[in-house]
Amino acid sequence: MSNIFSKVRNAIEIFKSIDLDELSKISGKVDLPKMMEGFSKMNDKQIKMLMRAIDPEKKKKELPPVNGDFYGVFDTLTDEQKEIQLKVRNFMETEVKPLVNNHWLHDSFPFEIIEKFKQLNVCGVTYEGYGCPNLPFLMEGVLAMEMARVDASIATFFGVQSGLTMGSIYLCGSEAQKEKWLPQLQKFEKIGAFGLTEPEVGSGAAGGLTTTCKKTEGGWILNGQKKWIGNATFADVIIIWARSLDDGEVKGFILEKDNPGFEVEKIKGKMALRIVQNGLITLTDCFISDENKMEHANSFKDTGNVLRMTRAGVAWMATGCARGAYESALAYTKTREQFGKPIASFQMIQGHLVEMLSNLTAMQTMVFRLSEMQDAGMLKDEHASLAKVFCTLRTRDIVSRAREVLGGNGILLEYDVARFVADAEAIYSYEGTKEINSLIVGRSITGFSAFV
Known part of the structure; x- marks a missing residue:
């Protein structure tokens, strides 16, 4: 009754x-x-x-906000650090996000954002002097995550500029080279690139570089090719690593774009990071003066110091890509209705979302601790390698689930997840494959080297 x-x-x-x-x-x-x-x-x-x-508006259910930081990991940042984080997030949301799908589709770069990047004043974020902010390594990671959360290509562009190019000069350059190049690169007055990988040499770069350099009067003669070099098609300066024909050691050079004997061809047909302008560089009897030979780049150990510093950034970038995919998928499931209600209310969808969030939370806590170790001077190759292995693997899983919960819309650029799915494949491979980074960690924990 x-x-x-x-x-x-x-x-x-x-x-x-x-x-x-x-x-x-x-x-x-x-x-x-x-x-x-x-x-x-x-x-x-x-x-x-x-x-x-x-009355569809009556008693409308108030849903929790979309937030990938479930454990409040970034609540521990200082007020100043949070302000920088939110400044970069706002920049990516308002200035970059409206542009990226169109540029990704057309394999082009949004050059208009370079001028706006200058206003952020975050390039060379961890370096001391030369106009750089001199912030903790933790903030370098946070900014990489915030950029990749919207677009991994733009995060890669920034990482090449701020990390690989400026980092090479900061760690390996003479004081005169630092004073000449770092302020210009920090202000984006010059764009940089980093040339290590070759057409036939990726993981074996430590002992197998085929690009050669030979000392001559007043400078060096370089011959060879470099492949997959981000920013190369429009960079003003390119860091080139080459094996010396005199002593067999790897040397580092600052190559300027108008240098005779230097040619670059854009790599086309990529399925990932399509906004990044990768180039195939050819050096033919390319003369580089002694002035542009990096003073402290005289072995692959010096190259490794740069890679160790930036590999942590790739783990952060993978985390950002995963967070962007998770948050996009979560927002979608709250508004997409099937059978008369949002799909977020279905058990199987919630299962996918929780799996995604579990991995994302583990990744965020891992890279946060990684950067704390870096700031404390405790970072070793194996620490960065483990983070790179784990985070890129978990990113693959997260973007796959994000694509799944979006159904057919998961392959459309307008929903962003399709771009995250494709870009995750590139992040998985660059800065050392899973296998190579796994062997670095394996050598550390067993005491045996399994490298061939």
């Missing part, structure tokens, strides 16, 4: 929401007693659907 009274009360509430004039119009069109009888036969779900149809 109480159930019938409850339904009648619901029916009365429905009629209260209808204007009397409207009710008189309805009475001429329908049999009201029969309608009341129909109300009494409705179940609770049908009553709720009817109420929603009459």
Whole structure:
């Protein structure tokens, strides 16, 4: 009996929401007693659907915000650090996000954002002097994550500029070279690139570089090719690593774009990081003066110091890509309706979301600790390698699940997830493959080197 009274009360509430004039119009069109009888036969779900149809805004459920930081990892940042984080996030959301899908589709770079990047004043974020902010390594990671959360290509562009190019000069250059190049690169007055990988040499760069350098009067002669060099098609300066024909050691050079013997060809047909302008560089009897030989770049150990510093950034970038995919998928499931309700209310969808969030939370806590170790001077190759292995693997899983919960829309650029899916494949491979980084960690924990 109480159930019938409850339904009648619901029916009365429905009629209260209808204007009397409207009710008189309805009475001429329908049999009201029969309608009341129909109300009494409705179940609770049908009553709720009817109420929603009459007043869709009434008692609208307030949903929790979309936030990938489930454990509040970044709540521990200082107020100053949070301000920088939010400044970069706002820049990426307002200035970059509206542009990236179109540029990704057309394999082009949004050059208009370079001028706006200058205003952020975050390039060379961890370096001391030369106009650089001199912030902790933790902030370098946070900024990489915030950029990759919107677009991994732009994060890569920035990482090449701020990390690999400026980092090479900062760690390996003479004081004169630092004073000449770092302020210009920090202000984006010059764009940089980093040339290590070759057409036939990727993981074996430590002992197998085929690009050569030979000392000559007043400088060096370089010959060879470099492949997959980000920013190369429009860079003003390119860091080139080459094996010396005199002593077999790897040397580092600052190559300027108008240098005779230097040519670059854009790599086309990529399925990932399509906004990054990768180039195939050819050096033919390319003369580089002694002035542009980096003073402290005289072995692959020096190259390794640069890579160790930036490999942590790639783990952060993978985390950002994963966070962007998770947050995009979560937002989508709250608004996408099937069978009369948001798909976020379905058990299987919630299962995917929780798996994604679990991995993302583990990644965020891992890279946060990694950067704390870096700031404390505790970072070793194996620490950065483990983070790179784990985070890129988990990113692959997260973007796959994000694509799954979006269904057919998961392959459309307009929903962003498709871009995250593709870009995750590039992050998985560059800065050392899973296998090579796994062997670095394996050597550390077993004491045996499994490298061939």
